[in-house]
Amino acid sequence: MAEQHNSMLSLRGLTRRFGGLTAVDAIDLDLARGELISIIGPNGAGKTTLFNLVTGLDRPDAGSVSFEGQDITGLSPERLAAQGIARTFQLGRVFGNLSVMDNVLIGAHTRLRAVKPAVPVIGPLLELGLALLRPASVKAEEERLREEVKAILARFGERLLPRIDQPAYSLSYANRRRVEIARALALKPRLLLLDEPTAGMNPTETAEMQALVAELKAEGLTILLIEHKLEMVMRLSDRVIVMDEGKKIAEGPGEEVRTDPKVIEAYLGHGLSGTAEQESAA
Amino acid sequence: MSSWLDYTINGLIVGNVYALVAVGLALIFGVSRLINFAQGSIYLVGAYIGWVAVVQLHTPLPLTIIVVAAAAAVVGLIIERFGLRPLQNSVRIAPLLATIGISFVLDQLVMLTFSPNPRALPSQLPDVRFQVGGGTIGPLDLLIAGVGLTSALLLFVFLRYSKLGWAVRAASQDRDAAMQMGVDVNRVNQAVFGIAAALGGVSGMLVGMYYNQIDTAMSLQATLKGVVAEVVGGAGNVPGAVIGSLLLGLVESYGVAVFGTSYRNLFAFLLLVVVLVLRPNGLFASARQAPPEPLTGTFIAPSRPVRIPRWALLAAAAIFAVLPFFPVSFYVLQTLINAWLLGMLALSLTLVAGTMGQVSLGHAALLAIGAYTSALLSLTLSVPVGLAVIGGGLMSAALGTLLISPSFRLRGHYVSIATLAIGEIVSLVILNWESVTRGPIGISGIPPLSLFGYDLISPSSIYWFSFAVMVVLALLQGRLLGSHLGRSFRAIRDDDIAARAYGLSLNRYKSLAFIFGGFAAGVSGGIAAHLYSYINHETFNTQQSILALTVVILGGLGNVVGAIVGAVALVGLPEVFRIAAEYRILIYGIVLLLLVRFRPQGLLGTI
Numbered sequence: 093m094a095e096q097h098n099s100m101l102s103l104r105g106l107t108r109r110f111g112g113l114t115a116v117d118a119i120d121l122d123l124a125r126g127e128l129i130s131i132i133g134p135n136g137a138g139k140t141t142l143f144n145l146v147t148g149l150d151r152p153d154a155g156s157v158s159f160e161g162q163d164i165t166g167l168s169p170e171r172l173a174a175q176g177i178a179r180t181f182q183l184g185r186v187f188g189n190l191s192v193m194d195n196v197l198i199g200a201h202t203r204l205r206a207v208k209p210a211v212p213v214i215g216p217l218l219e220l221g222l223a224l225l226r227p228a229s230v231k232a233e234e235e236r237l238r239e240e241v242k243a244i245l246a247r248f249g250e251r252l253l254p255r256i257d258q259p260a261y262s263l264s265y266a267n268r269r270r271v272e273i274a275r276a277l278a279l280k281p282r283l284l285l286l287d288e289p290t291a292g293m294n295p296t297e298t299a300e301m302q303a304l305v306a307e308l309k310a311e312g313l314t315i316l317l318i319e320h321k322l323e324m325v326m327r328l329s330d331r332v333i334v335m336d337e338g339k340k341i342a343e344g345p346g347e348e349v350r351t352d353p354k355v356i357e358a359y360l361g362h363g364l365s366g367t368a369e370q371e372s373a374a
Numbered sequence: 375m376s377s378w379l380d381y382t383i384n385g386l387i388v389g390n391v392y393a394l395v396a397v398g399l400a401l402i403f404g405v406s407r408l409i410n411f412a413q414g415s416i417y418l419v420g421a422y423i424g425w426v427a428v429v430q431l432h433t434p435l436p437l438t439i440i441v442v443a444a445a446a447a448v449v450g451l452i453i454e455r456f457g458l459r460p461l462q463n464s465v466r467i468a469p470l471l472a473t474i475g476i477s478f479v480l481d482q483l484v485m486l487t488f489s490p491n492p493r494a495l496p497s498q499l500p501d502v503r504f505q506v507g508g509g510t511i512g513p514l515d516l517l518i519a520g521v522g523l524t525s526a527l528l529l530f531v532f533l534r535y536s537k538l539g540w541a542v543r544a545a546s547q548d549r550d551a552a553m554q555m556g557v558d559v560n561r562v563n564q565a566v567f568g569i570a571a572a573l574g575g576v577s578g579m580l581v582g583m584y585y586n587q588i589d590t591a592m593s594l595q596a597t598l599k600g601v602v603a604e605v606v607g608g609a610g611n612v613p614g615a616v617i618g619s620l621l622l623g624l625v626e627s628y629g630v631a632v633f634g635t636s637y638r639n640l641f642a643f644l645l646l647v648v649v650l651v652l653r654p655n656g657l658f659a660s661a662r663q664a665p666p667e668p669l670t671g672t673f674i675a676p677s678r679p680v681r682i683p684r685w686a687l688l689a690a691a692a693i694f695a696v697l698p699f700f701p702v703s704f705y706v707l708q709t710l711i712n713a714w715l716l717g718m719l720a721l722s723l724t725l726v727a728g729t730m731g732q733v734s735l736g737h738a739a740l741l742a743i744g745a746y747t748s749a750l751l752s753l754t755l756s757v758p759v760g761l762a763v764i765g766g767g768l769m770s771a772a773l774g775t776l777l778i779s780p781s782f783r784l785r786g787h788y789v790s791i792a793t794l795a796i797g798e799i800v801s802l803v804i805l806n807w808e809s810v811t812r813g814p815i816g817i818s819g820i821p822p823l824s825l826f827g828y829d830l831i832s833p834s835s836i837y838w839f840s841f842a843v844m845v846v847l848a849l850l851q852g853r854l855l856g857s858h859l860g861r862s863f864r865a866i867r868d869d870d871i872a873a874r875a876y877g878l879s880l881n882r883y884k885s886l887a888f889i890f891g892g893f894a895a896g897v898s899g900g901i902a903a904h905l906y907s908y909i910n911h912e913t914f915n916t917q918q919s920i921l922a923l924t925v926v927i928l929g930g931l932g933n934v935v936g937a938i939v940g941a942v943a944l945v946g947l948p949e950v951f952r953i954a955a956e957y958r959i960l961i962y963g964i965v966l967l968l969l970v971r972f973r974p975q976g977l978l979g980t981i
Contacts (some may be wrong), residue, residue, distance in 0.1 A: 101837075139910075147875055148875075149871060149874070149875065168874070169871075169875045169877075170874055170877050170878065170879050173874075173875060173876050174877050178875075178876075179875055181872065181875075185867075185869045185871065185872035186872075187672065187864065187868035187869055187872065187873075188864045188868050189676055189677055189864060189867075189868055189980065189981075190861060190864055190868065192864060194861040194864075194865075195865075197858070197861060198861060198862070198865045198873070198876050198878070199876055201858075201862065201876050201877050201878055202876070202877035204858060207857075207858055216882050216885060216886055217884075217889075219859070219886070220854075220859065220886050220889065220890065222857045223853075223854060223857035223858060224850060224853055224854060224857070226857065234858065258677060259678070261676045262676075275876065279876065310614040311459035355834075
């Protein structure tokens with residue numbers, strides 16, 4: 093129980109089945125405040141499904157998710173975003189026709205206050221009215237958020253700032269991934285879920301991304317990371333969880349996990365453990 | 375008792391006819407995830423080819439069926455080859471719009487060739503009735519049942535045992551995998567469109583014979599009924615479409631038995647809305663499906679909108695504002711008044727379909743709600759006309775949003791179906807709710823426009839009034855787009871899953887878009903009611919919805935200035951070129967098709 097109190101996110105027996113396939117099978121996980129846990133595993137191991145369950149885009153068939161001691165199982169993604177859970181998507185889900193600025197501003201949506209009065213029933217109508225009238229408070233909030241977005245984009249060096257008014261569809265693949273992360277940061281998340289942030293990036297870009305994630309971790313952000321690039325996983329993670337066929341097959345510090353025979357088998361199949369050890373040692 | 379059996383037989387026979395349409399829709403949806411809005415037009419073409427064969431060529435019945443099936447199949451192949459195949463790699467909205475455009479072009483071609491007057495289509499079968507239990511059944515009933523069963527059997531054999539049939543099934547299970555395994559998707563599409571068209575054409579001919587009447591209004595009804603049956607059975611599910619069709623036939627038949635003929639369609643559309651709300655994947659779909667994979671590409675064509683400098687806009691507005699001071703003819707003013715009214719509707723639709731991505735095909739219903747509200751407020755409650763028009767706008771905003779809200783969790787094509795059905799429901803309620811709407815008689819003697827006690831009778835005052843209202847609505851909409859709501863709407867349109875993950879409630883923002891858009895459309899309808907002085911349930915019809923959609927695509931989806939430019943162009947150019955009224959809708963359809971194919975971002979670009 094004491095452990096549960098300490099942990100920011102805890103999953104208990106989380107399970108999701110698609111027809112005959114159990115994509116996520118009784119996963120337990122505890123993520124402490126400020127911790128960075130990486131989830132690795134072969135393609136189809138259920139990592140992204142696990143993210144979907146935590147962020148409310150999918151509902152579990154069994155098990156529970158709690159966040160800061162509160163049960164959040166099956167809550168809608170909108171509510172979870174409002175609680176401070178932000179995520180990026182594996183294949184990239186930027187808003188193609190929105191500018192970089194607008195994409196990242198959407199990330200700050202849950203933090204809009206002046207324009208979203210918390211009045212029941214007529215709240216949406218007031219929101220419409222305030223958006224049209226735009227009193228000083230609304231303008232000031234918008235201005236402040238725009239400055240914030242620029243500060244967030246500055247973290248990516250000169251990658252995004254010069255393209256701030258360009259529509260996202262015109263960006264390179266790597267830049268779209270960066271926009272996604274910027275959008276997630278604009279939410280001021282308490283928990284950040286990154287789904288393969290370096291997919292499709294070259295070594296330089298990967299190194300930049302790794303440095304950024306290290307920075308975020310140093311700032312105290314709690315992060316759950318799905319990543320295939322083992323070197324980055326080993327450098328960044330406090331702990332590593334290995335999934336295969338929906339199950340957690342190993343958990344622990346990176347060095348311990350990477351020599352675990354079960355993990356090697358999951359990655360490379362039966363009878364190849366010998367070569368795998370060579371490779372992981374390399 | 376006997377009458378119940380008759381109603382059951384009637385329901386099953388009509389259901390059989392729907393099945394021929396719905397199976398085609400299901401096949402096409404299965405392979406290309408597209409709801410073919412042109413299916414009803416093929417049905418119409420089939421009915422008229424049947425008429426030519428029977429009445430002019432005097433072909434015997436079996437030959438008639440073969441001729442109709444073959445000719446309709448050719449039409450289907452042409453649609454696939456020239457209408458849809460070029461759009462394979464375009465944005466998701468393109469094929470949807472293309473089938474809508476094709477449907478209008480085909481309907482108009484049939485109407486221009488054969489005139490809109492109904493024609494009799496004799497069945498060539500002896501007019502006898504056999505006693506079956508307590509009911510009766512005629513040879514035509516048996517023919518329809520026979521054609522239905524034979525087609526089902528042939529289709530089953532084709533899908534099950536032929537190589538091309540396997541390819542069709544493979545492509546509908548997983549198009550990408552099928553392509554990788556060497557399945558020629560173009561051939562599969564051809565096969566599917568050919569079969570669907572043949573079935574649809576025969577169905578149209580049989581219905582014509584069944585009622586011994588064909589007319590050009592059949593097309594839209596057939597599309598709607600086929601889509602209802604298909605969605606009830608589960609989109610893309612062929613056996614489901616058959617069961618859905620029979621169910622629809624029975625529901626309608628029993629509904630007619632209890633409430634009367636004018637309620638037939640109401641039951642069909644209510645069934646659709648209930649199914650869409652409770653089981654959007656159809657009655658026979660598996661309970662819960664995996665969330666869809668992230669979609670690459672966007673819903674609307676990405677483009678950089680044309681930036682029009684502010685001074686140019688101001689100059690254009692000033693020119694139009696002072697126009698009545700110059701010696702322009704009444705005709706020009708009248709044309710521009712129509713353009714301003716259409717412009718308001720287009721502003722509404724460009725917000726809902728363009729900015730929000732909810733392609734509404736029932737937007738004329740918002741006009742109707744606004745028009746009836748304003749007319750009745752001013753007539754029965756003596757509300758001043760200016761206030762009544764605003765009342766019409768508010769009623770459209772409220773009622774329109776309420777009616778569409780069940781479809782907020784639907785996507786893409788389903789939204790279009792739902793809005794089309796809701797548009798029909800509004801029209802049918804207006805027709806049947808006689809105590810309020812005066813039913814088929816309509817409302818006459820609606821007072822003219824007036825403002826602060828002054829009647830606006832002169833063309834220039836009406837011109838100024840409608841222009842001013844449109845400009846105010848456009849300015850408000852521009853302001854809306856520049857606010858956080860504009861980016862929220864567009865974010866939901868581009869990717870609703872990512873939008874939800876960042877805290878955007880789909881219900882809230884779709885409601886706000888429909889409230890704002892509903893108001894503009896309702897005001898347009900309200901003004902129109904006072905200009906026309908007479909309205910009925912057919913004043914605001916699907917043609918207007920499609921015209922508004924063409925305007926919106928022409929101007930650029932979501933583009934405020936584009937909506938107005940599009941309205942002026944589509945109202946004005948036919949006048950300039952003196953195009954006869956009956957050709958206009960044909961031209962709108964062709965314009966829509968050409969735009970989708972060659973300039974999907976419209977004149978001024980999507981926003």
